[in-house]
Every structure is written in structure tokens, then in C-alpha cells.
Amino acid sequence: MKAGKLCRVYDLLLDELGPQYWWPAETAFEVVVGAILTQQTKWTNVEKAISGLKEHGLMEVDSLAGADIELLEELVRCCGFYRQKSSRLKGMAAFFADYGMEEVFSMPVEKLRRTMLSLKGVGNETADSIVLYAAGKPKFVIDVYTTRMMKCIGIEGNYMQLQHMFETEIPQDVDIYKEYHALIVEYSKAYCGKKRCNECILKDLDENGY
DNA sequence: CACCAGGTTGACC
DNA sequence: GGTCAACATGGT
Numbered sequence: 450m451k452a453g454k455l456c457r458v459y460d461l462l463l464d465e466l467g468p469q470y471w472w473p474a475e476t477a478f479e480v481v482v483g484a485i486l487t488q489q490t491k492w493t494n495v496e497k498a499i500s501g502l503k504e505h506g507l508m509e510v511d512s513l514a515g516a517d518i519e520l521l522e523e524l525v526r527c528c529g530f531y532r533q534k535s536s537r538l539k540g541m542a543a544f545f546a547d548y549g550m551e552e553v554f555s556m557p558v559e560k561l562r563r564t565m566l567s568l569k570g571v572g573n574e575t576a577d578s579i580v581l582y583a584a585g586k587p588k589f590v591i592d593v594y595t596t597r598m599m600k601c602i603g604i605e606g607n608y609m610q611l612q613h614m615f616e617t618e619i620p621q622d623v624d625i626y627k628e629y630h631a632l633i634v635e636y637s638k639a640y641c642g643k644k645r646c647n648e649c650i651l652k653d654l655d656e657n658g659y
Numbered sequence: 660c661a662c663c664a665g666g667t668t669g670a671c672c
Numbered sequence: 673g674g675t676c677a678a679c680a681t682g683g684t
Contacts, residue, residue, distance in 0.1 A: 471665095488666040494682065495665090529681040533667085572667045592665055607674090634665055 450625075454602065455618045457659040458650065459625070462632035465653070466639075469631035472582035478550065479508055480583035484575045485537055486528045498525045510550060513542035537570030544568060554584040562588060573608050581630070587623050589615040590630040594637035602651060 450456035474480045479499065486495045499508070501524040507513045521535035528534060545553060556564060561584060565576035573591070580588040591611050599611055606614065619625060636650070653659070 484665090487664090489664060489679090490666095490681075491664050491683070527681065529664085530666090530679050531681075533679060537667090570667065574666065578665080590665085594665075630665090638665090 450619065453618045454604075455615060457654060458598075458602070459619065459629050459632070461650070461653055461657065461659045462636050463628065464657075466632055466635055468628055469635055471627055471631035472578070474582075476508070477554065477583040478510060478545070481541060481545075481579050482508065482513075482538060484578040484583070485534060485541065485570055486525060488534075488570075488575065489530065490528045494527045494529070497527050510542050510545045513538060514546040516542075533570065537568075541568050541570070558586045558588060561586065577612070581623065581626055585623055587616075587621050587626055588612075589619075589626050591615075592630070592634065595630070595633050598633055598637060598650060602654075 450460055472480050472483070474483055482502065483495055483499060486498050502508050502513070505516075505520065505524065507516050507521075507524070516539060518535055518539065521539060522531050525531050525534050525538065553564065554561065558580060562576050562580050565571050565579050566573070571579070577588045577590040580586050581590055589612050591608050596608075596611065599605070604611070604614070615629075619629065
């Protein structure tokens, strides 16, 4: 890609794993729903909830906004935090029903980010996932895997610091942002335990000439 | 049986 | 402006 450390890591991850083509979803709205559901739970649980929502015709703005809260709780229970997630999904849908998803997603990146952050249940990571993967705008998503991997190659910082670093050191490209985040997650899940985190990435960089 | 998962929130320094 | 328990289920 280029010469910086972050670019070399990207090249290594892409070579080892190949493109991931995130986010797995049929529609932009499904990305938003998945982004809330996947918080602190495994994706397999989210898939179950999503298929249940689809079976009940709730994977669309208006129907989800008007859904019965007890039915929602039942459908998303497999994702944990079901009381919070059910009401937050409904609140999110109500917001998009009011303002229109097209209208909202056409806002400039930073304004869209702030708007998403104003929703209950949407913090930094979820907001950025929505901006990048649902609205298709350039925002780099930081998560626990990213923080851990950066720490292991000698880079520490809070969410906004790490995000700023990524956004200034790699090309500002939506597809690269999408792939990079996905690659970090998949690499971490595949090769790195909770403790010995990403020690291996340093070895890989050296041994493979990145 | 203990621990973790593609976090966020509100309370409290 | 940081830290921390609470939120909850399902898999290993």
C-alpha cells in the first residue's frame, strides 16, 4: 500500500487472509440492526436474531419502529442484553422512520457520526460501523481487537486517538477502511487468544519481509 | 464451572 | 475527562 507501519500491517493481513467483504447484510438497515445486536456477543447469535426478525417482517424501518416490544425481546434474547437491545432497536428504527434513512445517510460524515451517537445504544464503535458499512462513508472503526493489536506493535491511545491515526496514515478509502477493520477482527479471532493477543503479528511482519 | 463475545450507559470520582 | 459496575445470553 505505502510505507507506514499501518500500511504494512494491512498488506500482511490481506495477504494472509484475503479480502473479507464485510459487512454481511442484505440491506443498509440490516447493517444498523446488526451493529446494535452484535455488541458484546458472537455473530452467530446475531444471525439467529436477524433471521427471526426477517421471519416476522421486522427487518425494515417502519415495521420495526412499530413492533411489539415483547416480541422484540423474544427475538433478540439470544444476543444478550435483550431488554436494552430490543428498546434500542425500536428507538433507532423510530428515528429513521421520522427522518428517513436516505436523508440521514446523505449527511456529511462527521454530522452523520454525531447524529448516530445521539441514539441510545450507539457509542463510538457502533456509530462508526453504521457510518462505514451502512452509509458507505469513510470512518475507521476501532474495536477491542484493534486496540489490542496496536498495543502489541507499540501504539497506544484512546478510541479517538487511534481512529485519527488510522485515518491520517492510510489512504482515505471506504473499501480499504472496510477491509482493514474486518481483517483485524478475523486475524485476531483466528490467531490470537485473549492474553497472548497479537504478539504473532510482529513476528509475521519480520519473517515475511513487511 | 469460569470466561468471553465485532459495547454502551450512567454514576462517580 | 477517565474509570467502573451493570446489562444477559450462549458457546467453549
